[in-house]
Amino acid sequence: MKVMIVEDEMLLAMELESEVEAAGHEVAGIAMNSNQAHDLVASKKPDFAFVDVQLMDGPTGIDIGVWLSTNGIPYVFVTGNVKRLPPDFAGALGAIEKPYTMNGMRNALNYISAIVSGEEGPDIPASLVLASDSQPQPVYR
Template sequence: MKILIVEDEALLAMELESEVDAAGHDIAGIAADKTAAIQLIETKQPHFAFVDIQLLDGPTGIEVGRFLAERKIPYVFVSGNLKRIPDDFAGALGAIEKPYTMNGLKNALSFVETFVAGDRENPDPPPSLVISPAYHAARSA
């Protein structure tokens, strides 16, 4: 799976990159602002993305998320303030709250892998992943 990381904090981006790599996935790129993220989405066509809400150019992660959703690319927000996520989750599968543990991130990534692979009957999401209401609705339909 080709994964995009949209995160303006270099250390957190490196940690995410390390975990994604250790799980056997490819990095489509790392972006610290909306412009770079959109460029990577268009050129690298990731299969999945981790998106922070607050980027170098402000709270533009939500706009990046909507851009991903329009292209049917699943993603999760990774944020220190989940209250900033719109009620519709801007099309996100869910969210991981910062600070997260490496174990929590691994569990969330494992869940995401099955989702991206098309397994909608997968087990309940791990506690580290707050799932969007739309996902719950689709799963129970």
């Protein structure tokens, strides 16, 4: 799976990149703002994205998420405050709250990978807050 990371804190982005690669996935690239995210999607066509909510160009992670969702790219928010997400999670599969543990991120990535691949996933990891079941969720193929 090709994974895009949208995170403006380089240390966190590199840590997540390392975890994604250790899990056997390819990192399509790291975007630190909305322009870089749009460019990465156009050039690398990721299968999935981790998206921080508060980026260097403002709280545009939600806007990026909505845009990813309309383009059929599943994503998960990585944020310090899940409660500030819109009730429908802006089309995200869910969210991982910062600070996260490497084990928690690994378990979430395994679950997400199975879902994106269309397989039956393992049990939902505690580190992943899923979007409300009452909200319609996009279908990914």
